Amino acid sequence: MASSVITETLRSVTSTKIRELKKQREQYEISKGKILRDAKAAASDLKCTNLLLREVCREAGIRFVDEGLLGPDTQASATATCKRRDQQLFLCQAEKDPALAPSLIQDIEQEVLEHFELKSVRHEHAELFSELATEWLSCSEESKSSPVTTGTMDDSSFETIGRKEMHEQRAQWESVVFSKSNVDVSHIKNYLQKLFNSNKVVSNAFRTVQNATRSEALSMWRDTVLFDVDNLKTTIQSLLKSDLLSEEKAAIVKSFKSNDEVLQEVADVLTMRMASLETWQWSTVNGAITVSQRRQLNGKYRVFMDEDILDALLLHAIGMKWAVHFRHQFLTFFHSPAWMTPGTRVPKHDQDRRTYYLGQDSVSHGTAETIRRSQYERDYFMTQLPDSEPDGVRGYGDEDDQATSPSRKSPLETKQSLLHLLITEALTARHLRPTVPHAVIRSDFHWFGPSLPHEIISAVLEFLGMPEEWLHFFRKFLQAPMRFGQDGPDGQSQVRQTGVPMSHALSDVFGEVILFIMDFAVNRATAGSYLYRLHDDFWFWGTQDLCERGWEAMTEFASTMGIRFNKEKTGSVVFAERNMALHIDVSNSSDLDSDGHQPITKVAQLPEGEVRWGFLRLHPAATRFVIDQTMVDEHIAELRLQLSHCTSIFSYVQAYNAYLARFFSNNFGMPSYAFGPQHIDNMIDTFAKIQRAIFPSGNVTEYLAQLARDRFGVEDIPDGVWYWPVRMGGLELCNPMAPLFCMRETLRQTPEQILTEQLEEEESAYESAKVRFGRSNSKELRDARLTAGLSTAAVGEDFMSKEEFMRYREERSVYLGNAYQVLLSIPQEYEISETSNITSWLNALPVSSRNSKPSAGIVRSFGSMQPYWKWVLAVYGAQIVKKYGSLQMVDATQVPLGVVSVMQSGRVRWQG
Known part of the structure; x- marks a missing residue:
């Protein structure tokens, strides 16, 4: 009952917001039409532009120059206020100064007209976003009341009684659980x-x-x-x-x-x-x-x-x-x-010799063995x-x-x-x-x-x-x-x-x-x-x-x-x-x-x-995992089935993200330096194969745009809308290949090269230690021998051999430990650089978007954004700003963002 009450509340909130949004949109379009008609009837271009600018300032809460200088501006951001103040100044000057070119007035007029049109576009998108949320909510409630979906022509075996394997696994489960074990x-x-x-x-x-x-x-x-x-x-x-x-x-x-x-x-x-x-x-x-x-x-x-x-x-x-x-x-x-603890214990005699030749060689941190034990206790x-x-x-x-x-x-x-x-x-x-x-x-x-x-x-x-x-x-x-x-x-x-x-x-x-x-x-x-x-x-x-x-x-x-x-x-x-x-x-x-x-x-x-x-199989020849393409093909068919049963666009995106961007990504294995660059290349190629199989004549954004066109009559939706953060009016479709390409940019070395490089450093350290030992005088050598507790017969005049120096590398070598730690690590994603355009787009965001949390998507602080969102911003930011005038496509107070957030927090329940 509690669940149905929550659903009904969400539906009521969404319906109320949609009604208010439609009312605001209608009122705005009526007001805009009157303003444009009045401006068109103005006696001159200057008067026309003045009238348009006055309305924009009034809407934004910015005082106009002829309204006096008392009182602050009410709502506008500092950036918007400065911009409109400048435009007012230029128009005042144009009334008296014949040297000011007419093109300046035309530019201001064009910019203000564009402002009116962009607001209409944002209203339209807010309405679409609300309708998408309503569709998701309605379809979710229908799926709960009718949890089993009948088959389609592409999946004639998907029956109302459930999948064959479900019944087989139940029978097997019952045979085990309801039978008493026979143990001694x-x-x-x-x-x-x-x-x-x-x-x-x-x-x-x-x-x-x-x-x-x-x-x-x-x-x-x-x-x-x-x-x-x-x-x-x-x-x-x-x-x-x-x-x-x-x-x-x-x-x-x-x-x-x-x-x-x-x-x-x-x-x-x-x-x-x-x-x-x-x-x-x-x-x-x-x-x-x-x-x-x-x-x-x-x-x-x-x-x-x-x-x-x-x-x-x-x-x-x-x-x-x-x-x-x-x-x-x-x-x-x-x-x-x-x-019992693993590893080879360094015999006391060998340790004493290392102390004599190398000094206080008491490495206890940063070796492969210490990393191994610490990780085992912490993680396994x-x-x-x-x-x-x-x-x-x-x-x-x-x-x-x-x-x-x-x-x-x-x-x-x-x-x-x-x-x-x-x-x-x-x-x-x-x-x-x-x-x-x-x-x-x-x-x-x-x-x-x-x-x-x-x-x-x-x-x-x-x-x-x-x-x-x-x-x-x-x-x-x-x-x-x-x-x-x-x-x-x-x-x-x-x-x-x-x-x-x-x-x-x-x-x-x-x-x-x-x-x-x-x-x-x-x-x-x-x-x-x-x-x-x-x-x-x-x-x-x-x-x-x-x-x-x-x-x-x-x-x-x-x-x-x-x-x-x-x-x-x-x-x-x-x-x-x-x-x-x-x-x-x-x-x-x-x-x-x-x-x-x-x-x-x-x-x-x-x-x-x-x-x-x-989806991985351990490859004995290459010392790495490879992706089993046969298993991938089986799950492509399953993905196609699950997507075909998504009855709303939001649920389609949610299922796509869960299956493609999470399930496939997770089962391909997270890239690491141990896996090497070839593993990332295989992941990229496999994701490309999946995309081609699911969308043979296009891609996911084209498919979603077609759905929106057919269901809501909305044309020309930029691709970036699908990838954009929900709190900004997008649907947060995930691109699983973007992080891989960014990792591939930073992962250049093979595992063999990493180990070889550290071995060369260790060999160089041996030569340096040998030189230091050769420079020691007899008193220093005698003191070192006494410190190590060794007799004269236990040491020689010559430095220890390279073979002895390289012994016990897992237990003593920080160089091998460094290589070991690097191989375990995940490559950092290459981070897109901040351009002047990106800076200006972010600065234009409302102050309420100032959020320093890395998980918050696109925020005013570029440095605090995750690499993925920097990529999304760099790829799609220009088209979003061109279409909607801002990175923030909707007013958060006008659309049911909270409803979408609640729906997103639920787990995906799969068909069958």
Whole structure:
């Protein structure tokens, strides 16, 4: 109901503004017509121009010279006031001064007439913008009342009952979730005992986690002030960051935040429920909770529960408490001696020799190894769990996931960084050890959330110190009675027997607690190597032998826990031995087979399959990812289908942006120095291919202009209108190729060149150190030897060899560390320069547009604008100013900008 009330309010606001706008436009046109007729009847050109200028000044609130000098101008900007004052002065002078050319009067007249016409054009555009907003609002409401769209001639298989794959995935989901798992709990307990009691160091560190969990469980169970108004506001804000609630229930929960009395009532109820947690049960309708399927852009369907709001708030608050607890406990364990660290430890004798020859060579920051460990802890270790309760749950890296905390990367950003890291590590390994095979493993678990056995969850939590009263509550949470909404209120309901519900904080806790076991198992099996994991999506790399040991540990874990790997996403690559300096051209390499793969002998101990992510396939010959064009072709057909079901122009732009500018861009992989310039070139070529496929006889702006022409009768819309910021009267269509071209301008070096350049700098540093050592006198050398704690026999008169100097580069070299950091980074976008025209356009903007936020689009401060908006301004600014007289195409008070903003904030719900 709240959602429909909001929609009706938006519709009312829009209708009112449109009526007022039409009235103002009619009044203006009548007034303009009278002014032009009076001016035409004037006795002379000078009188005509004077009359026109007087009306313009009156409209702008600028006093005319013959009206006296008392009182300030009322509304006009300083720039407009100066301009009109100057024109008044020139006309006064022209009355007396015969030397003033008549062309000056004609120029002023022409400029004022143009002002009248431009205002008419802006009125017309404001009306179009309002009609577009109304169309979007109306179509959105229709789609909610009739959520399934019938097929078109181009898509005869799009039926009212939904897609075939939706029903197939539901059947598969039901077969898993409503069937009890068959697992050996005693085997799991033995596995855990063996892993966490392997030695005294590990058992002591783990006992700290167990004791802290028992203490937290007791404290939270007795907590009578878990909910007050302030805590509840935090819980609501955190819950809204998830995708759990339906739009209607999310609107209701949002409304709670503005009323402290309502919040207090809700807090009281939740406190009572918390006090009787041992008897808690799910709130149901007709004995079950409604569940529904939501389609993701990748074609997969997820099942969401439409649970009671009070249940959602209670469970989320409890889940966030446990999430924060376990994140902090696992981080403590990570920093303990129980967690092995990777890398080669520099022997004391070697370190002492380096101190003697190089001075205090105690580099501890800026090396590849220190960067690696810091990034792993910050971005990949238990990052599904929040640092604090306000952070909220994290998404899974989908195209429309939002960042959950300003201090942490979003899941999608973290995934993109992982791809950069994978290639950087491969490049670095082949640079340092060209004759040692380097391998990569990628996998995830098949239907991890829905297939997680409840017995496993209980066993692991119990091992971690969770008492029985909490385990009992968790079992009731997991065993929810459910019914699909599409089956109707009398449809069959069933109780969940396996798996965890979607988008719940407690579900994240259970999943991460279990996967932490795998993290540690791999750490022990590989003597400290990192398993890079984003929830159940995990990657591992290193020497071939290391990867075999890591994969063996992962396989044992999966078998013990009763879960299995997803074959579609499981694979490995072993890079061939080669000289790192060799540049391989993927398109011309004779080493590739007909599918663009390098023939590689698969090792039996590593998983079969390719290493993929999104639309990318890891190319073993070129040490980079390539775009799978077959997958692109499949999604071009899907994009065409989704766009064909957009019934308003605004929704078309929103879907286009979400699919092309976000979904495709994200799944092509964010450019980086590790990916090199060739990856950007491939992205550009692929986007061009998509555009040609969707618009074979034109482009997106031509198509949108044709829609506007057919529906609203508006002609000659400049291309820039579609790309212009909404708050200025545009539709904010995204051009995904613009940032790529700007990045390509700054990305000149290949990854190999970056590594080679740093190697040359390090070799130069060796020669410099050798010269410094040679200049040292005997006393300085003796002092250096004593400082290093070395005997005379341990050092020689000659400087250390280059081979010894270059040893331990990952652990000691800041030069390699610099190259490593550069390869991980994203190229800066080339920024368009500010021209005199751009400066004048921006200075003419209303003062209210003065906004220094980089995300605000086009603003008066050119330097604070994002590179993309600088590009839009440079490309389309001239045509916008020519057509509308200003960068601001509409008066913000006349059009429903707020309505459009509300509509834009909603997630795109895809057909099917």
